[in-house]
Amino acid sequence: MATLESKVPPGPLADKWRKHKADIKLVNPANKRKYEIIVVGAGLAGSSAASSLADLGYKVKSFVFHDSPRRAHSIAAQGGINAAKNYQNDGDSVHRLFYDTIKGGDYRSREANVHRLAEVSVNIIDQCVAQGVPFAREYGGLLANRSFGGAQVSRTFYARGQTGQQLLLGAYSALMRTVGQGTVELHTQSEMLDLVVVGGQAKGIIVRDLVTGAIERHAADAVILATGGYGNVFNLSTYARGSNATAIWRAYKRGACLANPCYTQIHPTCIPVSGEYQSKLTLMSESLRNDGRIWVPKKKEDSGKAPGSIPEGERDYYLERMYPAFGNLCPRDIASRAAKRVCDEGRGVGTSGLGVYLDFSDAINRLGENSVRERYGNLFDIYHEITAESAYQQPMRIFPAVHYTMGGLWVDYNLMSNVPGLFVLGEANFSDHGANRLGASALMQGLADGYFVIPYTIGDYLAGQKPGSRPSVDAPEFKAAEENVRSMTSHFLGIKGKQPVSHFHKRLGKIMWELCGMARTKAGLERALREIPALREEFWASVNVPGSAADLNQSLEQAGRVADFIELGELLCRDALTREESCGGHFREEHQHPDGECKRDDEKFGHVAAWEYQGKDQVPLRNTEALNYESVKMSVRNYK
């Protein structure tokens, strides 16, 4: 049984981080260069961590499966990044951002981590501006803000609808600078396929060079995973096609606990599915909800009609009706479930009936088409490209889609997993968003972890490691891990079955979406737990992976990732089944208030569930970490 020690420092909440920074061990500058750190992934968290650690003097190796670190999927985040700057003079503060995030996470996150996140949020904006991130500005030249779901203040900084892109390019530029200086060694098109644990500590990784097929061993004093979320377990999602859970899953199989996998965020504003061939769902930024009004026809019979022909009185602006205080800006999980509910009632729009309208006609009347274009032009363009419809002339059709996974590898306050030496940052860890993430908080967390947390906390671990004590890549653990990777690769190529990899991914996605999506039931999850293992058997027996292992082989890459998704999907369902409550991104139909809201069970489930691998075909072990709320009282989330 893994020991889950949160290592949250004692003392008042607001002082914890400051005090912790002063107390933790440091590595002296001359010694830093003797330590090697592996960073896997180069999104916001990975790039910022790699460059910051290199700037501190550590030797850093950065690994990405993409052809360039700039491709990481952080780039696709549209809306913005939160920070408690209070530039709007509207009453924002670190405490309020902390509180909103805790509440938004439905009281399932770790209090101290969230407070730290809110504290460093202000430094992130300073850092990004210094790097040249072209945030939106007011005419006076100062930074502009917009409001975002789950908050009653305007604290979101943005760069048109491409905030993630600009922040990532900022972090990427820092990474490129350090690569150019020779302090970071960059390995592109290198996929981590195993974690090497030596003497109980993470000391290296096995990677496959995706172009040459070479399997390489890399040793280090510490390993950082910043490899993003696992939302592609649903196949259709707003994730990039390449986004995968392989790094965290292989780490899980090496002993790292995976926490709260069932917390999956379904984003309310995505473009609906149009057909079986669909490979990807496109998000329309939540910021659209600032000016767009969501509605469906009041009457079932009207759902097939052209939206313009439905008179105002016959429209149901259901979010405004149900949640008057927050209206269209209520948190994502709530908005998503509300959309599902009205569609289940038969009032959904579009040919599939799985869609609701997001209407800008009021905003266009109020602000003029040009202002709307200035704010959302690129989003409207994207919508037009995909659907061939103009959102200036008719309402958008939107539907929820899987967008983010709050669960991830378990980490302590120092962002270290239960495997010493293995650190996990960004979406890949579980710590900050609880059961639901607020809009514009993912970017904040990724950069907080990379720029302002790991540079301090990794020293605490490394100070306990003798410089130069990292094992050689010839150690038996490396050899065994490499063997493991090689045998899996050759096994895939040898199956020569009847179905392409995508076939299994699609089937897994359907099981997951149907049985473990927006609304989950005991019976459904139990069914999923029968169907997924059967799918896994079938996959290993009849997948067809053509080509060779000695060159670029996208089918082979995908096979490994889907194999992991199938296993992870099973764990996700298991977690959802055992969490007998509803909270945030986990909704169990059995546990709801009469009005359809989440019914938490703080008594029984006010904890983190951290799953521990027990071996092939063994039921994993469910460890728990109690969530001790010292400063906030767990209460019913109310956005009414």
Place this chain on the structure above:
Amino acid sequence: MNPIAFLFRSSIGRKVLMAVTGVVLIGFIIGHLVGNLQIFQHPDHLNGYAQFLHQLGPLLWVARLGVLVCVVLHVWAATVLTLENRAARGAEAYAVAHTLRATLSSRMMRQTGVVVLAFVIYHLAHFTWGVADRSHFKENLAHYTMQSEYRVAGFPVVKAGTEVLDVHSMVILGFQSPVVSLFYIVAVGLLSFHLLHGIESMFQTLGWRSERWAGGLRKIALVFCAAYFFFNLTIPGSVVAGRLKQQSAHLVAVPGR
């Protein structure tokens, strides 16, 4: 790196070289045209002008050398850049050739450039070295006696009664061959076409062009090129059309004819 190395080694530097030499050459051809248009005036003008240029002596050679250096640099940079561009494009060409908006003029720069260079050499052979059409070369024609004073910017530079070379007659006699005239017209047309992209390109390379006034720039370039072509056309055109005749009454026969 010193500024010379910047200009000769870097991509942008060599383009700046193209632009700057281009500007000098455009200046030269404008001056050349304006001087030549004196052909429509009394022979005193063109012949006086030619005599004035000769009188410049070493200064003329400095100017000639300057133009020559610009031509050489312009051609050198173009050649080097083109060779690099070919190499950069790679061995495998696109199976489907596709142009999005590159103008015809911009795509013909190499071809028009080569024809213009050939024309320049012929032009020099014709009117400067006298090897192309020896019989009508100015030094083989009877001298011309200036009937009035030729002034430049108000200063008298060639006195009346001076015996000078009869450039006026040489040009008119030279253009009496329709083939020669046609070659001139075609070459000047291609030069104008070359300049159409050249002028816009020069502004872009020097960083003075922007989409805000690109339309205006294009119009200016178009008007300039059209005017340049038209005025150049008038000289051989008028000769071939018989509108411009040899006026020096005292010249009756061409030696050897």
Place this chain on the structure above:
Amino acid sequence: MSAATTTKNFSVTLRVWRQAGTKQAGRFVEYAAKDLDPNMSFLEMLDVVNDELTLKGDEPIAFAHDCREGICGTCSCTINGKPHGPGKGIATCQLYMRSFREGDLITVEPFRAEAFPVVKDLVTDRSAFDKIQQAGGFITARAGSAPEANAAPVPKPDADLAMDAATCIGCGACVAACKNASAMLFVAAKVSHLGLLPQGQAERDRRVLAMAHTMDELGFGNCTNQYECSAACPKLISHDFIARMNRDYLTASVRSVFKVESASSGGGAG
């Protein structure tokens, strides 16, 4: 009103560049793509074709893709001679089959340029762009050292223009479309983005010189001001930025010659 599945399915013929590796010779191979939904994206069509190839025992067509929403810059097909295919301001992944008609012959090639060697089929190696960025595409600002974000106001027009340049997704369509395989638009976009901001001034000269020289060294061609790059750019980044970079480069070159430098460069952060 709904665009979904209202028009009929159709079939096209693909003529796809197949190349086993960088050193091997490539050739075109034709594939039939049948029963296509017009609302399918071009890459989804390739997915379908690839699944069919896999089932037939052939090796699927390797093509680069990731986010499939036009922002990561991974996808990079030249379709019928145009990088990213027909359409303005889109990446390959944003191209939908409704842009084609029954019976079309669609030629699919990689982004071609000497500096972008083909890795396999339609996948090319664009790491040259990373190298250009490493030379100077950054503002040096170590984490922890930044001043208060609102300390230096940036006039809105400058910030907006910088953002226009910063929208570059690094796909390389500009190079692929350029008759000379020049990377000027890519480099100019980064140079302009950072050069327009007050934060970027300290390294402005160094940046433009280093990035432009690295671009030259990596074997990209020279700009002939034909603006194919900006026409092919999925973000429609203006070639005005190239003019701006030319100006910056010239100024920086002149300044680098005449600027008085301290005799000692020591004492700075190492």
